[in-house]
Amino acid sequence: MQEIKRRSQKERSDTMRAALVAAGRDLFIRNGFAATGTPDIVAAAGVTRGALYHHFQDKTDLFAAVVEAEAEAIAAEIDASGSIGLTPRETLIQGGEAFLAAMRSPGRARLMLVEAPAVLGVDRLARIDAATGGRTLELALQEVGIEAPGPLAALLSAAYDRAALAIDLGQPPGPWRAALNHLVRGAIR
Amino acid sequence: MQEIKRRSQKERSDTMRAALVAAGRDLFIRNGFAATGTPDIVAAAGVTRGALYHHFQDKTDLFAAVVEAEAEAIAAEIDASGSIGLTPRETLIQGGEAFLAAMRSPGRARLMLVEAPAVLGVDRLARIDAATGGRTLELALQEVGIEAPGPLAALLSAAYDRAALAIDLGQPPGPWRAALNHLVRGAIR
DNA sequence: TTGCATACATACATCCTGTATGTTAATTAC
DNA sequence: GTAATTAACATACAGGATGTATGTATGCAA
Structure with missing residues (x-):
């Protein structure tokens, strides 16, 4: 019933990565790279910084994505x-x-x-x-x-x-x- | 005798400002804006951060200069x-x-x-x-x-x-x- | 020389980044 | 089916940078 718990690892990972990229894109476009902090990005994506640093090496790596x-x-x-x-x-x-x-x-x-x-x-x-x-x-x-x-x-x-x-x-x-x-x-x- | 102490305020201020700009230019060219910290700049100029923030509003203002x-x-x-x-x-x-x-x-x-x-x-x-x-x-x-x-x-x-x-x-x-x-x-x- | 303003130095609070560690859920091995 | 392992995050922490507030000494003006 609970399809949220039934997601596979890869699917979960992919959607999370995409969400981080989307949130980053939005904020980078609005405020620029320097003025955008990683707390802002993860807040916009509704997660914590742990997710970001699990999927990307650092803030620059997310920006590259x-x-x-x-x-x-x-x-x-x-x-x-x-x-x-x-x-x-x-x-x-x-x-x-x-x-x-x-x-x-x-x-x-x-x-x-x-x-x-x-x-x-x-x-x-x-x-x-x-x-x-x-x-x-x-x-x-x-x-x-x-x-x-x-x-x-x-x-x-x-x-x-x-x-x-x-x-x-x-x-x-x-x-x-x-x-x-x-x-x-x-x-x- | 001590010509260092005999400098006028304006002369002192001008040389200090020029020294900060010169040090900033050197480091900004070598390492870029983001990778250059204000401690690096004032260290290169042989002063403290107080001098920098006395002459410039912030790091970006120095960069503009x-x-x-x-x-x-x-x-x-x-x-x-x-x-x-x-x-x-x-x-x-x-x-x-x-x-x-x-x-x-x-x-x-x-x-x-x-x-x-x-x-x-x-x-x-x-x-x-x-x-x-x-x-x-x-x-x-x-x-x-x-x-x-x-x-x-x-x-x-x-x-x-x-x-x-x-x-x-x-x-x-x-x-x-x-x-x-x-x-x-x-x-x- | 007395008072004030300028030119810095020092000290402090805040924030951000990256890492280290902990926890939960999914996958694999048996 | 269960135990073990690993992936996907969350939490906690250490270090450094930025900007500001405060302190001090020197030049200048009355």
């Missing part, structure tokens, strides 16, 4: 809006639009583009979104015939990041989209 | 290398090169481009380097006839930031400079 989950969510949203049968340069522009759309989830830009590099380090974060879907831009540039697409992809990605941040901070998206289009079209000639 | 000083130093270096009598687009490229050169001071890129936005917030940091010399890029774009130079300047600035970071992380500068040239020339047609 939040960032990874967020990166996967972003990649999934972008993939979902990926229209097929476009020219390479159309794919480029459309992928950028999809990125901006995915980044309009409130606070997501600050979490992924400001907090994450500072907390996890630039290289570690780069590895995370390389593991999810960060190389699509590079491949698209290669399609349109750029010789060394790596650095240029990183630069354009940085430009998109900056635009997403500005929009997340409340600025109107129109001028940023226009400037991005200008930049991309100039880059692929 | 460090960032401001660094922004001024960067602006001064860029201004010093500013050749006159160039065409607007030459000025654009040359200014970018000067920025990259200024950013090769070890750890400076991470401090200003990763830590500072996270600790101070993007908007506050934007105000700081707008107060120093952050609008030169925007003016240069206006010179070459860009209609709305604001967003485009921000995007190109973000690209330069990304390149500076990559170079600071140890990557060879050549490909990044090439990609930046490609991007800028495409943007100004």
Whole structure:
């Protein structure tokens, strides 16, 4: 009868881990990493700090899990809006639009583009979104015939990041989209 | 005889403040903001925490002072290398090169481009380097006839930031400079 | 020189982090 | 089916950091 007591270990563990990640995501987005204490997180999840330190090595490790989950969510949203049968340069522009759309989830830009590099380090974060879907831009540039697409992809990605941040901070998206289009079209000639 | 005791209040205060900023800069660059404690800073400066909290409201306030000083130093270096009598687009490229050169001071890129936005917030940091010399890029774009130079300047600035970071992380500068040239020339047609 | 303000040093309270230990429930071994 | 083991947490503890409150000495002004 009591299905609460009948949960398997793995199921219990998975839901708890997910609850901690969800609570952490919420608070990290609202207050940032430094201003969010582990007591706040576990209180929001309705547990104690023992649960947190059982599932994660430390607070940074939980944050990394939040960032990874967020990166996967972003990649999934972008993939979902990926229209097929476009020219390479159309794919480029459309992928950028999809990125901006995915980044309009409130606070997501600050979490992924400001907090994450500072907390996890630039290289570690780069590895995370390389593991999810960060190389699509590079491949698209290669399609349109750029010789060394790596650095240029990183630069354009940085430009998109900056635009997403500005929009997340409340600025109107129109001028940023226009400037991005200008930049991309100039880059692929 | 004892010139130490003969210092005026203002002189004493100024040197102390400068010493704290210098010690803070050194440690923030080496270990980052979060991993640097106020005991470390005052120990490096040879004083106690009382001095720090007399001159600054809190640890973040000291960090802001460090960032401001660094922004001024960067602006001064860029201004010093500013050749006159160039065409607007030459000025654009040359200014970018000067920025990259200024950013090769070890750890400076991470401090200003990763830590500072996270600790101070993007908007506050934007105000700081707008107060120093952050609008030169925007003016240069206006010179070459860009209609709305604001967003485009921000995007190109973000690209330069990304390149500076990559170079600071140890990557060879050549490909990044090439990609930046490609991007800028495409943007100004 | 007397009084006050400035420039620090010292002492203290609070909070947070990470770890060590304890407890309960689920899984495995026999 | 029961004992033993392990996983999943909760509780308790130690260390350190931050910010503030208080104390002290020196410069400065009347």
